[in-house]
Amino acid sequence: MARSGRWVRFVAAGFLLLLVFAGGWIVAKAGIGSAMDPATLPERERQFAERMRGVAMVGHFTLDGREGQRTDRYDISSVEKVGEDRWRFNARIGERDITLPVTVTMRWVDDTPMILLDDLAIPALGTFSARVFFHGNRYAGSWQDGDAGGYLFGRIERP
Numbered sequence: 500m501a502r503s504g505r506w507v508r509f510v511a512a513g514f515l516l517l518l519v520f521a522g523g524w525i526v527a528k529a530g531i532g533s534a535m536d537p538a539t540l541p542e543r544e545r546q547f548a549e550r551m552r553g554v555a556m557v558g559h560f561t562l563d564g565r566e567g568q569r570t571d572r573y574d575i576s577s578v579e580k581v582g583e584d585r586w587r588f589n590a591r592i593g594e595r596d597i598t599l600p601v602t603v604t605m606r607w608v609d610d611t612p613m614i615l616l617d618d619l620a621i622p623a624l625g626t627f628s629a630r631v632f633f634h635g636n637r638y639a640g641s642w643q644d645g646d647a648g649g650y651l652f653g654r655i656e657r658p
Contacts, residue, residue, distance in 0.1 A: 534579030534587065544580060547612055547633070551578040551588075551655070556638055558653015571651060586614075597623055608632075614640070 537545050554575050559568040574591040581587045586605040591598040599622065604615045613632040620626045631640030631651065639652040 534581050540580060543607065543610055543612075548578050548580065551575050553577075553657065555656050555658060556653055557656050558638070558651060560642065560651040561649035562647060563649050571653065592621075592624065 537548055540548065552575075556571075556573040556575060558571055560571045561568045571593055573588075573593060576589045576591075578589070579587045581602060584604050584606055585602055587600050587602045589598075589600050592601075601619075601621060603619065604617075605612055606615060607613070611632055611634055613630060616627050616629040618626055618628055625644040627642060627644050629640055629642040629651075631638055631642075633655070636655045637653070638655060639650070641650050642648055
């Protein structure tokens with residue numbers, strides 16, 4: 500009897516450890532939690548975070564197979580580094596007027612930051628793949644949402 504009690508406690512402890520590990524993995528992957536202290540970031544990353552505070556990305560996007568372009572806007576309250584190459588954009592997104600944190604993979608090519616999205620589900624908007632780079636006060640890239648896709652480009656403006 501005592502032996503089966505130990506076995507049950509051992510299994511319960513193992514299950515609890517698995518839950519804690521899974522929870523930590525989900526939190527890290529989703530970029531939930533605290534941001535890194537900007538003072539500890541390399542200069543180029545700190546400057547990017549400062550440059551993207553309280554700005555609007557105002558521009559256009561195209562749809563493959565259709566003429567013309569449509570206007571687009573993302574109001575960025577802040578951008579925070581939350582992991583090795585994970586950044587959280589706290590943004591109000593476009594025409595749907597939805598405000599939420601979006602955590603993305605961002606890599607640097609020399610002094611140029613580039614967002615890499617691969618099938619990122621954004622609630623109420625869709626599942627996106629994209630490559631977007633920033634240069635000075637401009638951004639440009641390509642995007643895909645299921646069968647729809649195109650290009651996006653614009654300026655980073657202070658209100």
